[in-house]
Amino acid sequence: MSMSRRQRRRTVRGVQYGVLALVVAAAAFGANWGEIRRAFFDLDVTQAQFPEIITTALVNTVVYTLLGFGFGLALGLVLALMRLSSVPPYRWLATGYIEFFRGVPALLVFIALGFGVPIAFQVVINQYATVMLALGLVGAAYMAETIRAGIQAVPRGQMEAARSLGMSQGRAMRSIVIPQAFRIVLPPLTNELILLTKDSSLVYLLGLSLGQYELAKFGREALNENRSLTPILVAGLCYLIITLPLGHLVRRLEARTAKAR
Amino acid sequence: MTDHKADEAAIRVEGLHKSFGEFEVLKGIDFTVRPGEVVCVIGPSGSGKSTLLRCVNLLEEPTAGTVALSGTELTDPDVDIDRVRRRIGIVFQSFNLFPHLTVLDNLTIAQRRVLGRAKGEAERIGRANLRRVGVSEKESAYPAQLSGGQQQRVAIARALSMEPELMLFDEPTSALDPELVGDVLAVMRRLADEGMTMMVVTHEMSFAREVADRVVFMDGGVIVEEGAPSQVIGAPRHQRTRTFLSRVLDPAAAEVTEDGGPSD
Numbered sequence: 001m002s003m004s005r006r007q008r009r010r011t012v013r014g015v016q017y018g019v020l021a022l023v024v025a026a027a028a029f030g031a032n033w034g035e036i037r038r039a040f041f042d043l044d045v046t047q048a049q050f051p052e053i054i055t056t057a058l059v060n061t062v063v064y065t066l067l068g069f070g071f072g073l074a075l076g077l078v079l080a081l082m083r084l085s086s087v088p089p090y091r092w093l094a095t096g097y098i099e100f101f102r103g104v105p106a107l108l109v110f111i112a113l114g115f116g117v118p119i120a121f122q123v124v125i126n127q128y129a130t131v132m133l134a135l136g137l138v139g140a141a142y143m144a145e146t147i148r149a150g151i152q153a154v155p156r157g158q159m160e161a162a163r164s165l166g167m168s169q170g171r172a173m174r175s176i177v178i179p180q181a182f183r184i185v186l187p188p189l190t191n192e193l194i195l196l197t198k199d200s201s202l203v204y205l206l207g208l209s210l211g212q213y214e215l216a217k218f219g220r221e222a223l224n225e226n227r228s229l230t231p232i233l234v235a236g237l238c239y240l241i242i243t244l245p246l247g248h249l250v251r252r253l254e255a256r257t258a259k260a261r
Numbered sequence: 262m263t264d265h266k267a268d269e270a271a272i273r274v275e276g277l278h279k280s281f282g283e284f285e286v287l288k289g290i291d292f293t294v295r296p297g298e299v300v301c302v303i304g305p306s307g308s309g310k311s312t313l314l315r316c317v318n319l320l321e322e323p324t325a326g327t328v329a330l331s332g333t334e335l336t337d338p339d340v341d342i343d344r345v346r347r348r349i350g351i352v353f354q355s356f357n358l359f360p361h362l363t364v365l366d367n368l369t370i371a372q373r374r375v376l377g378r379a380k381g382e383a384e385r386i387g388r389a390n391l392r393r394v395g396v397s398e399k400e401s402a403y404p405a406q407l408s409g410g411q412q413q414r415v416a417i418a419r420a421l422s423m424e425p426e427l428m429l430f431d432e433p434t435s436a437l438d439p440e441l442v443g444d445v446l447a448v449m450r451r452l453a454d455e456g457m458t459m460m461v462v463t464h465e466m467s468f469a470r471e472v473a474d475r476v477v478f479m480d481g482g483v484i485v486e487e488g489a490p491s492q493v494i495g496a497p498r499h500q501r502t503r504t505f506l507s508r509v510l511d512p513a514a515a516e517v518t519e520d521g522g523p524s525d
Binding site: 160161168180 | 351
């Protein structure tokens with residue numbers, strides 16, 4: 001069967017819209033909308049979440065995330081520099097660290113830090129410190145690879161120019177190479193921040209007091225009290241309040257870097 | 262070959278060898294640059310002339326031989342190379358300005374971080390050098406906003422701001438659009454007139470002929486001949502020099518050399 005280009009385009013477009021219409025119709029007629037409204041969009045339950053879901057849960061999510069991200073970024077930079085070191089043992093250590101923490105689930109790291117370390121060393125670690133360490137240790141593994149790639153993406157001539165002006169290796173790294181590397185990796189680092197925001201929900205494993213609840217834990221507690229799924233939806237929307245602006249920021253940064261090149 | 266045995270040589274290179282792996286790029290170089298002298302190094306690509314220049318400030322570590330700067334031996338492992346490099350300015354083919362800094366900050370960062378100059382003094386010296394190269398109106402622009410010719414002049418000003426006793430130029434005009442070459446060469450010519458010691462790797466034969474005190478022709482990792490520009494460019498003694506010069510000065514005259522054997 002031979003079709004003109006116009007006919008083929010029409011047919012293809014027709015099929016695509018047809019599939020979409022079928023899926024929408026199936027959802028509209030197949031779903032029990034009354035139940036869904038009761039389960040997910042209960043206004044009374046929603047109102048009961050406020051203001052604590054913002055003042056406690058959202059704030060805690062942000063605090064846990066920033067603690068983990070800050071520690072992870074610092075450790076990630078150190079690991080990235082170790083990966084690029086001319087001393088082989090440093091490279092091996094960093095590679096081993098990255099492979100390990102990238103490979104094990106964050107869940108296990110939380111459990112190990114929350115229960116394993118206190119038992120093994122007979123110490124009590126502050127809850128916030130535990131979160132910072134657990135999120136940071138995992139985040140650092142990813143960020144180290146990102147930062148290393150960023151440092152290597154800075155043209156070699158930059159280091160040569162800096163050294164030629166009499167800067168030491170370390171000074172040239174700090175003043176010239178690393179600032180440029182961070183500009184290059186800002187978008188992927190922001191992505192890592194978004195991932196950590198969601199991973200911060202694992203903090204529930206440590207056992208939390210009321211004031212330490214973050215969004216996911218807060219939502220699940222409310223779930224038990226209300227026999228409605230609405231709190232989950234509300235908590236989910238609160239995550240979006242954090243991540244959507246970050247996603248927007250990533251796209252803006254990417255557009256800016258693209259223009260600068 | 263003229264012999265400048267005087268100890269005040271600005272650059273003295275002796276028995277210099279450089280290999281990258283198995284490949285020997287420099288096969289024993291001896292040469293000297295006297296203070297205030299302008300030496301142009303010419304030669305086909307791959308002849309080792311850029312490597313030689315980069316060995317002079319130890320961006321490339323020589324495999325054997327010595328490089329000395331006004332009596333200080335750079336190749337001595339106990340020499341503080343960062344301290345010696347302050348005395349040598351270098352200008353690269355690809356400019357290598359710092360893209361995250363403004364033009365003025367490009368000129369002041371090393372002055373402040375390396376020489377420990379105060380901000381005000383560094384900026385005063387930076388601005389004076391920007392005026393010298395004719396781009397003072399661009400001091401708050403970023404490198405990406407400048408033309409190639411402006412970038413290269415800023416790069417020269419950046420090197421001059423460290424007040425070096427000697428300037429190295431590594432094909433400074435090779436990455437420029439033809440109409441921008443003149444501005445950069447004019448700055449270099451003025452620098453030469455002011456008495457700066459310069460070692461210039463270049464393909465600009467008119468610059469070499471008019472500005473250089475001495476021209477060095479390199480091929481295959483050795484110095485084939487050197488002397489006054491009127492001699493090396495005007496009346497070359499060696500066949501290799503003549504072949505190279507005819508290709509550079511009259512590229513349209515080159516003839517196609519066909520490979521032997523079947524073409525598929």
